[in-house]
Amino acid sequence: MHVRFIRGAVRSAVVAAAVTSALAWAPAATAQPSEPTPSASSAPAQTPTPNAGSIAITNKDAAGDVLPGATFVLLDSTGQEAGRGQTDAQGNLTFPDLTPGVYRLKETASGSALHEVAANQDVIVTPGEATRLTISNPFKAAKILFQAKDDKTGKLLPGSTVNIGSGDKTLLVLTTGPTGTASGELPVTSRKADFWVKQIKAPVGYDLYKPAKTATAGPGALVTVTVTNAKTATTPKPDPSEKPSDKPTASPSGVAQPAPANSATPSTDFSPVPAAAATEKATPKDLAGSLAHTGTDATPWILGSGGLLVATGSGALIAARRRRTAETEQDNDGEIS
Numbered sequence: 001m002h003v004r005f006i007r008g009a010v011r012s013a014v015v016a017a018a019v020t021s022a023l024a025w026a027p028a029a030t031a032q033p034s035e036p037t038p039s040a041s042s043a044p045a046q047t048p049t050p051n052a053g054s055i056a057i058t059n060k061d062a063a064g065d066v067l068p069g070a071t072f073v074l075l076d077s078t079g080q081e082a083g084r085g086q087t088d089a090q091g092n093l094t095f096p097d098l099t100p101g102v103y104r105l106k107e108t109a110s111g112s113a114l115h116e117v118a119a120n121q122d123v124i125v126t127p128g129e130a131t132r133l134t135i136s137n138p139f140k141a142a143k144i145l146f147q148a149k150d151d152k153t154g155k156l157l158p159g160s161t162v163n164i165g166s167g168d169k170t171l172l173v174l175t176t177g178p179t180g181t182a183s184g185e186l187p188v189t190s191r192k193a194d195f196w197v198k199q200i201k202a203p204v205g206y207d208l209y210k211p212a213k214t215a216t217a218g219p220g221a222l223v224t225v226t227v228t229n230a231k232t233a234t235t236p237k238p239d240p241s242e243k244p245s246d247k248p249t250a251s252p253s254g255v256a257q258p259a260p261a262n263s264a265t266p267s268t269d270f271s272p273v274p275a276a277a278a279t280e281k282a283t284p285k286d287l288a289g290s291l292a293h294t295g296t297d298a299t300p301w302i303l304g305s306g307g308l309l310v311a312t313g314s315g316a317l318i319a320a321r322r323r324r325t326a327e328t329e330q331d332n333d334g335e336i337s
Contacts, residue, residue: 051127052097055105059091059135061115062189066091067137069111074123075104086111100127110137114191114219141185142193142217144225146174148203151228156180160227161201166193175201186217193217197225207232 055074059067067087074083074095082103083095102124107117115137125131148160157180164172164186174182186195194216202208206229217223 051100053100053125053127054098054130055095055123055125056130056132057087057093057135059087059137061137062139063191067110067112067115070107071109071111073106073108075106077102098125100125107135114139116140139188139219141187142219143183143222144172144186145181145183145222146176146225147181148176148227148229151230157203157206157229159203160199160229162227163198163200164195166195188217188219191218199227202229205232206230
């Protein structure tokens with residue numbers, strides 16, 4: 001009886017020890033997770049940089065509207081990437097926990113089809129402070145296609161120059177080439193920009209197009225501007241076959257031509273005038289104290305002198321004829337006797 005009691009006690013002790021051992025190991029088995037956790041080496045704990053600074057960006061366009069979705073990359077002084085991100089709906093982006101120093105900020109995408117990326121810039125991060133920046137993205141330039149045409153035929157004309165601008169500023173100068181066209185980029189500062197076109201040089205053989213034309217362009221848009229020119233009016237040249245005649249024009253028949261002025265035709269029928277009388281008529285009554293005479297006043301003197309010479313010559317001719325006649329008669333009387 002006593003032996004049976006001892007065996008029962010031993011069996012109970014063994015069962016109790018087994019149960020206790022099972023209970024002791026059960027918590028360790030259930031504490032194991034279904035998936036292994038990352039080790040410390042794969043995900044090191046980040047410790048805050050002492051006196052760290054930050055960069056806070058607000059991104060806008062030239063008109064002052066915020067630009068969400070713009071992508072920026074931050075490089076440290078060694079050229080290593082120190083951060084990357086996109087602007088939120090308010091155009092904001094922050095790079096926190098930066099070691100003080102100089103960084104290079106680059107915009108890789110504007111997030112808009114109407115805007116260009118901003119230029120790269122250097123940013124200084126100071127200990128314990130946030131450096132705030134406003135980044136402005138320019139609008140894409142409008143593309144201008146300029147052409148000059150004949151106003152009648154529509155033919156494209158080379159050598160036409162125009163100024164294109166806004167307000168009182170000239171923004172672009174274009175000259176059509178051999179094809180009669182020219183192209184360029186016009187900077188714009190809003191989503192809809194108005195500009196003017198003024199021709200300053202016309203194609204050869206054409207008049208200048210004087211009115212100023214206006215047009216509207218948006219960022220990145222293609223706009224075609226056309227100027228028409230009229231040909232310069234020319235005076236017809238004379239026909240080389242029509243040469244002027246050197247022959248004088250014949251006077252109308254039956255019309256008497258006037259005699260030249262101051263012409264005197266001496267008459268063969270006249271009477272000799274005594275020299276004394278001619279001299280008396282030709283001499284002015286009073287020459288003393290008179291003023292200088294003009295050519296008109298000398299005309300009577302010239303006519304009088306001419307008449308005197310004619311009269312003298314005629315008298316000498318008559319005397320010679322009479323003398324010759326008398327000699328002939330004497331010769332005849334001598335022969336008769």
